[in-house]
Every structure is written in C-alpha cells, then in structure tokens.
Amino acid sequence: MIPTPRVVEVRKNVLKRNDEMARALRQRFAEAGVTVVSLVSSPGAGKTAFLEQTLTRLGADHRVAAVVGDLATENDAQRLARSGAPVRQITTGTLCHLEAAMVEEAIADWNIAALEFLFVENVGNLVCPSSYDLGEHLRLVLLSVTEGEDKPLKYPTIFNTADVAVITKVDLAEAVEFNWKLARASMEAVRPGMRIFSVSSKTGAGMDEWLRFVASLKCARVGGV
Amino acid sequence: MIPTPRVVEVRKNVLKRNDEMARALRQRFAEAGVTVVSLVSSPGAGKTAFLEQTLTRLGADHRVAAVVGDLATENDAQRLARSGAPVRQITTGTLCHLEAAMVEEAIADWNIAALEFLFVENVGNLVCPSSYDLGEHLRLVLLSVTEGEDKPLKYPTIFNTADVAVITKVDLAEAVEFNWKLARASMEAVRPGMRIFSVSSKTGAGMDEWLRFVASLKCARVGGV
Numbered sequence: 001m002i003p004t005p006r007v008v009e010v011r012k013n014v015l016k017r018n019d020e021m022a023r024a025l026r027q028r029f030a031e032a033g034v035t036v037v038s039l040v041s042s043p044g045a046g047k048t049a050f051l052e053q054t055l056t057r058l059g060a061d062h063r064v065a066a067v068v069g070d071l072a073t074e075n076d077a078q079r080l081a082r083s084g085a086p087v088r089q090i091t092t093g094t095l096c097h098l099e100a101a102m103v104e105e106a107i108a109d110w111n112i113a114a115l116e117f118l119f120v121e122n123v124g125n126l127v128c129p130s131s132y133d134l135g136e137h138l139r140l141v142l143l144s145v146t147e148g149e150d151k152p153l154k155y156p157t158i159f160n161t162a163d164v165a166v167i168t169k170v171d172l173a174e175a176v177e178f179n180w181k182l183a184r185a186s187m188e189a190v191r192p193g194m195r196i197f198s199v200s201s202k203t204g205a206g207m208d209e210w211l212r213f214v215a216s217l218k219c220a221r222v223g224g225v
Numbered sequence: 226m227i228p229t230p231r232v233v234e235v236r237k238n239v240l241k242r243n244d245e246m247a248r249a250l251r252q253r254f255a256e257a258g259v260t261v262v263s264l265v266s267s268p269g270a271g272k273t274a275f276l277e278q279t280l281t282r283l284g285a286d287h288r289v290a291a292v293v294g295d296l297a298t299e300n301d302a303q304r305l306a307r308s309g310a311p312v313r314q315i316t317t318g319t320l321c322h323l324e325a326a327m328v329e330e331a332i333a334d335w336n337i338a339a340l341e342f343l344f345v346e347n348v349g350n351l352v353c354p355s356s357y358d359l360g361e362h363l364r365l366v367l368l369s370v371t372e373g374e375d376k377p378l379k380y381p382t383i384f385n386t387a388d389v390a391v392i393t394k395v396d397l398a399e400a401v402e403f404n405w406k407l408a409r410a411s412m413e414a415v416r417p418g419m420r421i422f423s424v425s426s427k428t429g430a431g432m433d434e435w436l437r438f439v440a441s442l443k444c445a446r447v448g449g450v
Contacts, residue, residue, distance in 0.1 A: 010235055042267045042269060042349065043267040043372060043373075043376055044267060044270075044372025044373050070379050071382070072378065072379055072380075072381055075378065075379065094352070095352075096350070096352035096353055124267065124351065124379075124380075125321070125350060125352060126349065126350070127319070127348070127353065144269070146269060146371040146394065146397065147268060147269025151269060153297065153298050153300065154268070154297055154298050154349075155268065155296055155297075155349075169371065172397065175397060175400055
C-alpha cells in the first residue's frame with residue numbers, strides 16, 4: 001500500500017528542516033515584537049474576507065501586514081491590499097500548503113520590527129497545512145457554517161494543531177440550518193477546551209470580540225504552536 | 226527550496242504505479258459493464274448530499290453503489306447507506322486523496338458485474354486528488370456557491386483534470402450574491418467547454434438534468450479521464 005516507507009522517510013526530513021526554520025522564524029518574530037497569526041481552512045471558508053476585515057479594523061490602531069498563499073493567482077493579495085496594509089502573495093504552484101521557507105522569503109525585504117501583527121493566510125486545505133509549522137504564534141482554523149458540523153471529526157489533525165477556531169459566515173447559519181451544538185461538540189471532541197469565535201465578515205457580527213482578543217495578544221506572551 | 230528533487234522523483238514513481246493500477250481498474254470496470262464516476266471538491270461543498278440524492282434517485286432504475294473516502298469517521302458511508310445502495314467507507318488517516326489501490330481494495334469482495342454505476346467520493350480537497358487516477362470513467366468537480374467564484378482560477382489543476390463541473394447549493398446563491406457569470410468565466414478560463422450542471426441537493430433543483438446525463442452514460446461509450 002502507498003505511501004511506501006521511503007516516501008515517509010523523505011517526508012520526515014522535509015518536515016524536520018521546516019520545523020527548524022519555523023522555530024528560528026518564531027524567535028526572530030518574537031525579538032522584533034511582532035505577533036504572528038496564521039489562518040487555515042478549506043477553500044472558500046472565508047479566510048480572505050475575515051482577514052480583510054481584521055486588517056482594516058486592527059490596522060486603525062496597529063501596524064499590521066499579511067502574507068497570503070494560493071496555488072495560483074494574486075487575487076487574494078489584491079483583495080487584502082484594499083485594507084491599506086502591506087500584503088505579499090505567495091503562489092505555490094501545485095503545493096497544497098505553505099512552508100516556513102516561503103514565509104521567510106516573502107517577507108525578506110520587510111523591516112518586521114516596524115510591524116505589530118503579521119497574518120499568514122495558508123492555502124485553502126484542511127489536510128496539508130497541518131504538518132507545517134510556519135513560525136506563527138497562534139494558528140486559527142476557520143470553519144464556515146455552510147461546510148457541515150462534522151468537519152472537525154473528519155479532519156481532526158488540522159483542528160488539533162490549531163489554537164483557536166473561528167466559525168464564519170454566521171449570517172447564513174439559519175439558511176443552512178447550522179447545528180451549533182453539534183459543531184461545538186465536534187470541536188470539543190478533537191480539541192477539548194478550544195476557544196471558538198463566531199463571526200460574519202459580511203455583517204460584522206462577532207468581529208468586535210475577535211478583534212479584542214487578537215489585540216490582547218500584542219501585550220501577552222503568546223506560546224508556541 | 227522544498228520540495229527537493231528527490232521527493233519529486235519518489236512521487237513520480239508512486240504516481241506511475243497508481244496510473245498503471247488505475248488503467249487496469251478502468252478496464253475491469255468497462256468489461257464488467259459498470260460506469261464509474263468520481264467526485265472531488267473542497268470539504269463541505271456538498272459531495273455527500275449530492276451523492277445521496279443521486280444514489281437514491283438513480284438507484285430506482287439502476288444498480289448503483291458507492292465508495293467514499295475520508296481521513297477519519299464512517300459518517301459519510303452511513304449517510305449514503307440511507308439511499309439503500311451498497312456503500313464502503315475508506316479512511317485514509319492523514320492522506321489527502323484516494324488512490325486506485327484503495328478503491329480496488331474497498332470493492333474487492335463485491336461482484337462488480339452486478340452493478341451499473343459505481344460512484345467514488347474522494348477526500349474533500351482541491352489539490353491532492355488531482356494527480357491520482359482512480360480508474361473512473363468520468364470525474365466530477367463540485368463547487369458550492371458559498372465558496373467563491375474564483376476557485377477554478379486558484380485551483381486550476383483539479384478543474385483541469387475533471388470532466389464535468391457541478392455547482393452545488395444553488396438555493397443559497399442569492400443569499401451569498403453568487404456571480405454566475407464570473408463563476409462560469411473562471412471555469413471556462415481553466416477548462417474551456419467544460420459541461421456545467423447547477424444543482425441544489427436540498428430543493429432538488431437541477432437534479433433531473435444531472436440524472437438524465439449520468440443515466441445516459443450507461444449506454445454511451447465513455448472515454449478515459
């Protein structure tokens with residue numbers, strides 16, 4: 001059965017190199033006083049809309065920037081740039097996740113000490129990004145109400161490696177008969193005690209609470225992933 | 226930069242083995258007179274709901290069965306079994322796609338000659354499944370109206386390797402201000418001439434047209450992927 005042991009071994013080395021680079025990045029970020037938050041979700045869960053709102057509103061009082069990954073197109077960077085924040089697009093070609101080296105390269109000519117918050121939007125994928133530490137201090141996993149309440153049970157690793165969950169598109173919750181209790185139970189089953197925010201980037205619902213939380217990370221000492 | 230050439234080389238061998246197995250599978254299916262349709266999409270695009278409707282309605286006049294892949298849980302097999310069709314769940318652990326060997330193993334003790342249609346629901350992912358031929362005769366890519374119209378541009382390979390597109394959850398199109406023209410243009414850009422169905426598994430809209438199409442594949446000689 002595939003994958004063969006040899007593939008697994010090669011993959012281990014790739015992951016080890018990535019982990020070392022991510023640890024070094026996280027230390028650089030901490031020394032520069034920049035809090036790094038990454039976002040993972042399936043395609044279309046609303047990462048970019050949520051991040052655009054976050055950059056716009058958090059950017060009113062803080063120095064924020066973003067790096068965004070996609071297989072192809074600069075669409076997301078263009079959307080995020082509307083917030084006024086510096087934004088870099090990473091295009092991965094056929095790779096289904098970002099790696100620490102890509103983040104490092106994307107921000108190579110930025111003076112990160114001038115930033116307070118850096119957001120890293122991963123490629124839309126509920127599997128591949130889970131194994132790759134990007135040097136972030138906090139990892140968000142987003143789940144839209146239109147996706148189904150059992151996604152955490154079906155993709156346990158990505159929920160397990162995230163620190164905080166954000167339920168998005170709550171304005172559609174009624175239309176899709178979203179079962180809040182079931183969704184929370186699914187998350188609780190794979191990541192007990194996980195903090196959960198519920199937001200609508202369209203109506204703004206829940207954004208105040210999220211923004212207060214993320215702003216508070218600036219002063220707090222945030223732990224590793 | 227990762228991936229290293231060595232990883233690429235190993236991956237090529239894995240893909241070659243998979244392709245050979247998939248070709249053999251497709252021939253076995255054709256000889257047994259069973260038409261095989263696979264489904265790919267991002268998590269939560271509505272593959273299982275669409276497949277449940279398809280199995281129920283197509284199953285009234287045809288002998289249908291399904292194999293469904295997920296990283297974890299038997300949830301989808303249980304949902305699909307409500308249609309009355311034989312269903313097998315494949316759990317992939319951490320793998321983000323199905324492979325031909327898994328399909329072969331899942332149906333090993335089935336008499337496939339007794340079937341007319343076999344549906345293979347892949348793991349929810351817009352990247353990984355694109356490189357893996359599963360021996361299917363027709364590959365569907367599903368895109369829900371809640372995901373955003375530019376997904377084909379962002380994930381060109383998966384749309385390029387699919388034969389037919391299905392836009393799902395059209396009952397929500399108005400609520401999310403889905404731009405039909407933009408979505409069709411995105412698909413047309415990466416896969417010119419691609420046939421597109423628009424359905425709602427909830428209201429049943431568009432299902433008649435899809436079912437007529439898939440039923441017609443039974444008599445037609447269907448090409449390779």
